[in-house]
Amino acid sequence: MNKRVMVLGGDGFCGWPTSLHLANHGYEILIVDNLSRRRIDEEAGTLSLTPISHIDERIECARKLIGNVSFSYCDVNKDPLKLRSLISDFRPSTIVHFAEQRSAPYSMIDDDKRRFTVDNNINGTHNLCSAISDIDQSIHIVHLGTMGVYGYNDAFGIIPEGYLDITVNQTSEKSKILYPANPGSVYHMTKCLDQIIFQFYAKNWGIKITDLHQGIVWGAVTEETIKDPILANRFDYDGIYGTVLNRFIAQSQNNHNLTVYGTGGQQRAFIHIQNTTDCIRIATETSGNVTPGQVRIMNQVTEVFSVMELAKIVSKLTGANIEMIDNPRNELADNNLMVSNEQFLDHGLKPKKLNDHLLEDLMFTVSCFEERFDDAKVLNSPSWR
C-alpha cells in the first residue's frame, strides 16, 4: 500500500492538524479544499482566536518543518470532475474526508444555511463515493462522522461502535443493525445520510470505508501545529463554530460568566484535537481490518462529561462564575451517556485527558485574547425551536 493520502477539507479545524500529523508520520499529503471555512468567517462575522495564515504560507511552512504536504483547490460538491481527476492523478491509498460544513448551530440559522449544509455535505460525500467506485475500488475512505448520529437515547444502553444488537420481535431473529439514526440538527442529519450512502457503496461495490463518530473536540494545539505560529490551528469560541469548552475558556479569560445552556445535565463525549489526529492515522493504518461489504464504524471519543461538569472544571481553574441560560437547542435536558471506544484503545490510542491537559490549553490561549476576542460572538447561537 502506498503512503499517499488525500485530505478533503484539509484546511479546516480537524483537517489541517491531521494533514500535518500524517505528514509528520511519513505520509505524502495532498490537501484538497475549497477554503470555505475562511469564507464562512467573513460571512458570519466569526473569527478564529488564533490568526490563520494564508494557505500558501501554511503549505510552505509545513513543507519546511514537517513533511510532504501540497494543496489543490477544489470544491468537492460543485466540481466532481476535478475531484475525479485529482484522484486519478494522485492515486492515493486513502482519502480522508473532512469536507463538510461541520457546525450544528450554523446549519440551523435559516433556510439558506440548512440548504447549503445538505447540498454541500451530501453531494460532497456522494461525489467521492461515486468517483471511487469508478476509478479505484481499493481506495480506503476515512470519514469524519459524529457522535450526534446516535442521538442521546439512554434506553439503548452503552452506545456501541455503529452497530446495535437487536432481536426482531415478530421473528425472534437476532440481528446487528446500523444504530438507528437520531440527529439533533440539520448538520447531524447530514452525517446520518452519509451513513446510508456509505452502507450502499460498501454493499454494492465493496468500497472500503471507515466512518468515525467523533465527540466534541477541544484543545488548541497539537505536536505539529505548535511548531510555528504559521502552522497554528483555528480556535473558534463563538456561539456558532465554537464548541462548548472553547466558549468556556474564552469566557473565563475575559471575566465573563460561563454560560451553561439549559440544566447543564447534557452528557457529551469529548476528545482532544491531538487525539483526533492520532485516530485518523490509526484508521488509515488499519484499513486491513475493514470487512468487505460493511462499513467499519469507530467511536472517536476519549471521555464523557456533562456540560455542568465542564463548567465546574473551568470555574475551578479560573475562578469564573457559572450562569445558566435558556437552551437554544432542541435537546433533552439531561441524559446519561455511555459509549464504547474499544477499537481505538485496542489499536493503542493514548487518551489525552481533560483534567491533565486543560491548563496547557488555557495558557496557550491567554496570549491571543487581547487582540482578537470579540465579546458579542460568544452568545450568538441561533435558536432551533
Added chain:
Amino acid sequence: MNKRVMVLGGDGFCGWPTSLHLANHGYEILIVDNLSRRRIDEEAGTLSLTPISHIDERIECARKLIGNVSFSYCDVNKDPLKLRSLISDFRPSTIVHFAEQRSAPYSMIDDDKRRFTVDNNINGTHNLCSAISDIDQSIHIVHLGTMGVYGYNDAFGIIPEGYLDITVNQTSEKSKILYPANPGSVYHMTKCLDQIIFQFYAKNWGIKITDLHQGIVWGAVTEETIKDPILANRFDYDGIYGTVLNRFIAQSQNNHNLTVYGTGGQQRAFIHIQNTTDCIRIATETSGNVTPGQVRIMNQVTEVFSVMELAKIVSKLTGANIEMIDNPRNELADNNLMVSNEQFLDHGLKPKKLNDHLLEDLMFTVSCFEERFDDAKVLNSPSWR
C-alpha cells in the same frame, strides 16, 4: 382545511394521473414540474409507448374535462426560492411530492446519472421540508417512497408499515424503530435518505409528513386519463424506465420472448396506477391521522408476485414464450416477500387485481404498438455489478 393541493412532479408517470384524480374529486391542483422526464426521454433515447401531449395541451384539456388544474414550471432542486414563492402564493393544505428521478436502472448507468439522482432527489426533498418549516408548518407533505427502502430481507418477517418492533439485546428495552434501510440502487438509496430528512423535520418542527412506500406500478390507464387521448399517461416499456410488467406486455405484443432476469424468484409488491391515485387521495384526506413528531408511513401495495409468476400470467394470456437471462441487477436470486398494507385497506382502498384487469391493459396498449414500439429499447438496462 382548504382543498388546494400542490403536486410536485405532476407531469410524470404517477404525478399526472394523481393530479387528474384529485381534480376529479374537487381539489384545486397546482402542478409544479421542471418537465425533466420529457428531457430524459430525449437524452436516453427512450419513448413512452403512448404519445404524450404538450404540457399546455394537457392542462387545457384537463381544465375542460376534469377540473381545476394549473401548472407552474419550477425545478425544486435548482430553484428553491421559486418553490418558496409558489408555496407562499398558493397556500396549499397538502403538497404531494413526486419530483424525484424514479428509475433504479437510470440511477446506475454511470457517475453522471448517480450524481444527478442524488443531487436532484435529496436537495428537492430537503428544499421542500426547509421551505415548509419556515412558511407554514401545518402543510401536510405526502411523499412517494418505495418498497425498495426495506430491501428484501426475509429474516425480519412481514414487512411492517415503516416501523419495526425490536428488542435491544443489551438492555432488553422494547422499541419501535424506523425499519433498517437496505437499498438496492442509488435511486432506492435516495428514498432511504429522504426518510431521515423527514424524520428530523417531523421531530424538530412537527411537520406533518406521510411517506408512501409504493410497490411496482403497472397499468396503462386510470378513470381520468382514459377520457381523452390528450390526457393519456406515459407507458414506458424500455429497460430503464419500464417496470417489469410493462416490459412483458410490450414483448408479448411483438412476438418476443418474455425476458426474466435471473431465476425469476424475486418476489415484489405491485399496485395498479389507478390505485396509486386512490392512495394519494386517501393519504391527503387522512392527514388528521398523522401523529405529531412522527412520520406516518404506509405501504402502497396491493399484491405480491414473483417475476416468474408474472411472466407465466402474461404468457398464458398471450402465448409468448419465457426466456431466462442473466440478471443485470445486484439482488438476491430469490426471496419471500410478505408485506403489511392494512392502513390503506382500513381507509377503504379497493385493490385492482392483476388477474382481473390485465387483459384491459393489454387491449389498450395494442393500438399503440405499431407506430411507436422500438425493439432495441426493451433490453437496454445497465448492469450494476
